[in-house]
Every structure is written in C-alpha cells, then in structure tokens.
Amino acid sequence: MLLLMNTDRASAQTDAITTAKNDLITAFQSIRTAQRQGASNTDLLPLINQLNTALQYEENATTLEQQDPTAADANAFQSINLSTNVSFQAQRLGDAAQTSSIRRIAFAYSIALGAATLAALAVVEAPRARRLIKKRQLRRARILPGEEEHAK
Numbered sequence: 001m002l003l004l005m006n007t008d009r010a011s012a013q014t015d016a017i018t019t020a021k022n023d024l025i026t027a028f029q030s031i032r033t034a035q036r037q038g039a040s041n042t043d044l045l046p047l048i049n050q051l052n053t054a055l056q057y058e059e060n061a062t063t064l065e066q067q068d069p070t071a072a073d074a075n076a077f078q079s080i081n082l083s084t085n086v087s088f089q090a091q092r093l094g095d096a097a098q099t100s101s102i103r104r105i106a107f108a109y110s111i112a113l114g115a116a117t118l119a120a121l122a123v124v125e126a127p128r129a130r131r132l133i134k135k136r137q138l139r140r141a142r143i144l145p146g147e148e149e150h151a152k
Contacts, residue, residue, distance in 0.1 A: 016076035017065060020058040023083035027051050030087040034094030038101045043093050047086045054082035 031047055057079035064072040 016073050016080070017058065017061050020054075020061060020076045020079040020083065023080050023087070024051070024055055024058055027054065027083040027086040027090065030090035030094070034090040034097065037094035038097035039090075039093040040097075044090070047089055047093075050082050051086050054079045054086065057082065 027047075028051060031044055031051065035041075035044060057075045061072045061075035061079060064075060
C-alpha cells in the first residue's frame with residue numbers, strides 16, 4: 001500500500017513538472033509568434049525576462065523532484081503560472097501589433113487609391129480644363145477698336 005502511494009505522488013510531481021515544461025515551450029512559441037506579428041522587442045523584453053524566471057523555477061523543480069517533492073511542486077506551479085501569464089501577454093501584444101499593421105496597410109492603400117483617382121481625373125479632365133481656361137481668357141480680353149489684328 002505504501003509503495004502505491006509513493007508511485008502516485010511521484011506521478012503527480014512528474015505531471016506538474018511536465019506541465020511546466022510544456023507551458024514553457026508554449027510561452028516561448030507565443031513570444032516568437034508575437035515577434036513575427038510585429039510586436040517590438042522593447043515590449044517583448046519583460047516577457048522574455050519572466051520566461052527566464054519561469055525556466056529557473058522549472059529547473060529548480062526538476063532538481064528538487066527527488067529531494068523535496070513539496071518544494072518541487074511549488075516551483076513547478078510558479079513556473080506554470082509565469083509561463084501562462086507570458087503566453088497570454090505575448091498573444092495580446094501580437095494581436096495588437098497585427099491590428100496596427102493592418103491599419104497601416106489599409107491607410108497606405110487608401111492613400112494610393114486616392115492618388116490614383118486624382119491622377120486619372122487629372123488626365124481625363126485636362127482637355128476640358130484647358131478649354132474652360134481659354135474661354136475665360138477670351139471673355140476677359142477686351143478688344144479695342146483698331147486692335148483687331150492682335151485679337152486674332
């Protein structure tokens with residue numbers, strides 16, 4: 001009976017440490033994803049520091065697994081909490097960076113479309129504008145008697 005209880009306890013410890021390791025990997029991947037989505041290194045630096053701390057907790061848990069199971073569990077849970085927080089924050093930063101990038105792209109396309117529209121209008125309407133300007137110049141020009149030769 002005593003052997004079965006120790007096996008269960010060792011299994012629970014391994015599960016917490018395994019979960020901590022998996023959460024570390026997930027948090028690292030979340031940081032990489034946020035970086036690819038355009039999050040700045042300045043924003044990611046605190047998360048990287050937290051991830052390093054979580055890694056230290058996980059290493060301590062692995063070291064203490066055989067010596068002090070309670071301390072190993074405590075360290076594993078600290079690592080899990082930090083890793084989960086890092087994953088969440090990295091996803092939030094990545095989503096914000098991606099949204100910002102999409103807005104910049106949409107703004108750039110809008111400006112390009114507006115410039116193209118204005119250029120097309122200028123090309124199509126240029127002859128009409130020239131005729132209108134010539135008509136106005138003719139209306140304003142006074143023809144005085146004796147200056148008929150210059151009026152042509």
